[in-house]
Amino acid sequence: MSQTTPSVSRRQLLQFAGLGAAGLMLAGCMPTGGSGAAAPSSGTALAPGTFTPADFSFSSWSLTEEAAAPAIKALLDGYKKKDSVGITEVSFPYNEYFKQLMLQVRGGQFSGAAHVDVAWLASLAALGKLQDVSAFTKDRGYTASALEAAQYDGVQYGFPWTIGAIGLVTNSELIQKAGIDEFPVTIDEYEGALKKLKGLGGGVIPYAASTKAAQLKDILIWMETFGSPLVKDGKVTIGDDASVEAVTWYKSLYDQGLIAADVDRFDARSLFSQGRAAIYDDAPVGRNTVVKDSPDPKLGEKIVSESRPVLKKGDTPRALVWGGAIVVVGGAGDDATGTAADFGQWSTSDLDAVLGDYEVRGLPPVTEEAQASDIVTSDAFGSRFAEKVTATATVNPFWQYPEYAQVETAVADRVQAVLVGQQSPKDAMAAAGEAAQKLIG
Structure with a gap:
């Protein structure tokens, strides 16, 4: 797709990002009554001096x-x-x-x-x-x-x-050692590159993708990469063929040892800084974090950002x-x-x-x-x-809904169930889509 x-x-x-953003609907934290629009500020606008x-x-x-x-x-x-x-x-x-x-x-x-x-x-x-x-x-x-x-x-x-934005950050030295002359453009090429990186041995994790529930919302950008809009005309599309294909692919990476268990953004930074991961997802802020914590004094010279692979050539690379x-x-x-x-x-x-x-x-x-x-x-x-x-x-299309964080949690929980073998991708995404739809109404 x-x-x-x-x-x-x-x-x-x-x-x-500014007009469509919304946060977690905490019990008792949002005003009751009304449509959920912003309440008036606590006073007139502040002014310098x-x-x-x-x-x-x-x-x-x-x-x-x-x-x-x-x-x-x-x-x-x-x-x-x-x-x-x-x-x-x-x-x-x-x-x-x-x-x-x-x-x-x-x-x-x-x-x-x-x-x-x-x-x-x-x-x-x-x-x-x-x-x-x-x-x-x-x-x-x-x-x-x-x-x-x-x-x-x-x-x-x-x-x-x-x-x-958040995108892929790579260790160019490990990429070159694996014999990858050009960073892969498509999903198929990307999986092939990850297999080459695994072949380096030494416990290197090819892609330190998020696999802990707290950060598994990262899967949404891969669902979009596979062609799922996530939300269309107010209807959640998770559970469509594209989202199921994305999670099936993610599970296959997990089963092949191309991504690892129990990783969130902070774990990924640590692995990358130690030279134990070749690729991970981050914002620009991650660069200084991994460089500071790394025993490799030249790591800063090896960090290179890359466009996320696409399903087929000609697609637009996704980033959040x-x-x-x-x-x-x-x-x-x-x-x-x-x-x-x-x-x-x-x-x-x-x-x-x-x-x-x-x-x-x-x-x-x-x-x-x-x-x-x-x-x-x-x-x-x-x-x-x-x-x-x-x-x-x-932007994340769920940001426009006050319940967006709850939606992400519902999706993350189902993806984690797939990774550990408790549910099939099809059943899990159907359940995730249904839960998300109930949340946004």
């Missing part, structure tokens, strides 16, 4: 990650020195972060600035406690597409921090939009809230702050000035990633 999803411009797909610098809290899952935490702490230290304020750090591991943030915001236990995935904006906005930060984003040089990615229902609820933003929680007239907004503006648009962070984490910046800087344009990995991965990225 060929890929049928129409191409969209980068501006369009980022707009969809209307507050006295004050201490505030900053929340980010990156503070729990060994490779990313130093860069975030350096950013916080830079702002503390700039305005002589204190910043309380709040953090949870990524797989727990959204649930914990939602609970704390709803319960009034958190106020300040929070690092969020752009897919979560709708759910957080629906709590009625996010601030409109449009006065702080005005004339700061953000690209139009980046601003749109941090909006919901036409309101600028976030400062865009980084916008990119990925992005982060900073939102502000609190009362509009509160000095701490104003300071949190000022921090959001500074950390995402001040050229020195942005480029300093880029040099450490390598995340795509969101201002025109930063994107045009020598540091960014001379980054070979970043440029190739943008060309090979981000250029054809699209």
